[in-house]
Amino acid sequence: MRYGPAVRRRKLGAELRALRTHAGLTSGQAADRVGWHQSKVSRIETGRSSVKAADVRLLLEAYEVRDPRLRQLLVALAGSDDDGGRRHWWHAYRELLPPAYRDFISLESQACRMRTLETTVVPGLLQTPDYARAVTRAALDGLPEEQVDTLVEVRLARQDVLRAAPPLRLSVILDEAVLHRPVGGNHVLAGQLKRLLEAAQLPHVRLQVLPFAAGEHVGLIGSFVIFSFPNIADLDVVVLDHLTSSLYLERREDLQAYTDAFNSLQGKALSPEESTDHIAGIGDGA
Template sequence: MRYGPAVRRRKLGAELRRQRELAGLTSLEAARAVGWHQSKVSRIETGASGVKPADVARLLDAYGVTDPELRALLGALCGAGSPVPGEGAGARRGWWYAYRDRLPPAYLDFISLESEASRLSTLETTVVPGLLQTPAYARAVTRAALGDPAPEQVEELVRVRMARQAVLRGEQPLEVCAVLDEAVLRHEVGGPEVMAGQLRHLVETGSLGHVRLHVLPFSSGGHIGITGPFVIFSFPRIADLDVVVLDHLTSSLYLERKEDLRAYGAAFTTLREHALSHENSLEFIAGINDGA
């Protein structure tokens, strides 16, 4: 059985390999230390197979990793979350596990990374980011994206989207920095009333200390993000876990190479510098809603 989406497995495997090497152990020595075959350690480190939270703990014990924050992060990457019924007290999953048979693997990848990241930087050119959507707006976007979906399918996807927004609450909420093309704010998704509510919600959410909004007005002209939206997930403590996500109509592309991360990171910095400040962006959004 594979534990956790593919992107997360690769990230976890790479970090476990790094910790093994820091401990000065070969994969054979690590396997012997925990009573496994060497091939199991190799499969975990390459992301070919997943690993249970209890097994991650065994490996970290063997590598002498005692840092509680690092252990917690790697535990989260292997799917630690809510208990899994019928799999024993040590087996835990993220809340999205209940939807594993009804959501595309790429979406599960995205949700799991979003749930474990410390920071999300996103450029949006057409729609409001999912984490900042109201239920009514999310419902309208879902209907438009799927064509003619069954009502129950729409409602389930909206529930998932609202559940995702839990990362904005809690003791250590996800930090969000969103650059929004003005077109995002001008498209009347769902009609004037739905859009007015969405714009009010953006202003309210933007008042949270960990959510920063930057509007790229039409007057800014062409910009580096004109080729399409993207998301950068950043993780605490371990920069090598960062990943860029490009969304397409039927799939998502995950970029993990360091050169890609550098390029998109630099692009996002440029976009943010050319956009309105956070404070001016909130005034701009409120002004659209007031008909200014």
């Protein structure tokens, strides 16, 4: 699987078509500028044909698109592991990482906002090394220790998006059960709870706990992630993780349903201030 499913490829084509129109070019004129047949431009714009990152760059030059973040995002949508000849950091791990995980990391690295409901474990962007190691061992039972170490290294490298300029804006809703599950043992959990309290102090991180007292709620459907991107709101995507694959939801009605669900859960969850107090209380008793 390339970067995102066919629906996402059609969205990339629609954005390129809009940029061509803004540049005042017909598809035939655009094709002439880059040395292609008009039918290739048409297939790309309708999503009937996949497009290489190098081709996207050619079109962006032809349309005189100069916004660096927009250029970077559209190039990434083409599914390349490079950006202007520069390899992304996760390319060094491509032999170990399955395509679905590379897709997820690419989404994460390009997003400006991430909203996530977690019902079983702490999200990867907030995990400590020991917690990440315990989760990896449990999820991939029997994996050689050397590969476990590499996957933990990848998970920690992903956390750089919280230290980028500008950083990823992260909103997390944690089911209370996550805070009591002794992943890696009580000592590891205690360290993880401390890490959550530290992360909650970051201005671009909003952390809320969904308490047991909330009773039944829409979050019982399971964990999900919503990615949002700069410049192009229509590229937002919901990601649902399964044991062996990930499902991408990009239809407008799906995005709206999960956005409404997340907003509803935020209303049922403790406030950020109440959540940190709650986490601290659990940590004191651990």
